[in-house]
Amino acid sequence: xxxxxxxxxxxxxxxxxxxxxxxxxxxxxxxxxxxxxxxxxxxxxxxxxxxxxxxxxxxxxxxxxxxxxxxxxxxxxxxxxxxxxxxxxxxxxxxxxxxxxxxxxxxxxxxxxxxxxxxxxxxxxxxxxxxxxxxxxxxxxxxxx
Numbered sequence: 001x002x003x004x005x006x007x008x009x010x011x012x013x014x015x016x017x018x019x020x021x022x023x024x025x026x027x028x029x030x031x032x033x034x035x036x037x038x039x040x041x042x043x044x045x046x047x048x049x050x051x052x053x054x055x056x057x058x059x060x061x062x063x064x065x066x067x068x069x070x071x072x073x074x075x076x077x078x079x080x081x082x083x084x085x086x087x088x089x090x091x092x093x094x095x096x097x098x099x100x101x102x103x104x105x106x107x108x109x110x111x112x113x114x115x116x117x118x119x120x121x122x123x124x125x126x127x128x129x130x131x132x133x134x135x136x137x138x139x140x141x142x143x144x145x
Contacts (some may be wrong), residue, residue, distance in 0.1 A: 001119070005031040006038035006054040007081065016053060016081070016111065023112040029084050042070055050100075051077045051118060077118050081107070102122035 001024060009015040013031055022029050032038050035054070042052060052070065072077055079100040099118040102110050103126045110126055119123040 001026070001050045002028045002048065003051045003053060003115075004028050004038065004041055004049045005029060006033070006035065006052070007031070008033045008055060009083075009104075012055070012081070012107070014084070015104075015107050019107055020115070024115070036127075039070070041044060049077075051079060053079045053081060053116065056080045056082045079114060079124075081083045098123075 003020060005013060005016055007016060010033075013033070017029055017031070021030060030041065032041060038054060040050070041047060042049060061101050077099045079102065080098055081104055083104045100114045100123055102114050102124070106126050110124075114124040
């Protein structure tokens with residue numbers, strides 16, 4: 001499994017790497033600290049990433065813009081991370097077919113489960129996130145179209 005990590009906070013980036021290496025010993029990891037570099041690495045012709053983990057809030061290019069660009073190239077699996085619990089981020093992720101959303105303070109507990117869930121073709125959202133409004137909105141959009 002090849003995973004690309006985009007996280008500007010070195011402590012969070014190291015935590016993500018350690019959790020992934022502990023739970024997936026064969027994982028190939030590459031990292032970057034910003035959105036523009038993430039896009040360059042994701043768009044390289046010879047690169048294939050099974051999962052991209054991106055911080056939703058970055059000084060240079062937020063995860064929202066990154067995910068919109070990655071989806072244009074049909075990248076299958078994107079996991080968003082965030083330091084702050086905002087239902088709007090989780091709803092954005094859900095409504096835009098992002099594979100998952102994990103809060104930084106839940107990385108040790110939830111990242112392995114999130115990766116496994118996503119690699120099995122399902123979405124994963126941190127336990128404390130309230131998605132009911134997003135599910136209802138998605139349902140209404142489906143009915144309306």
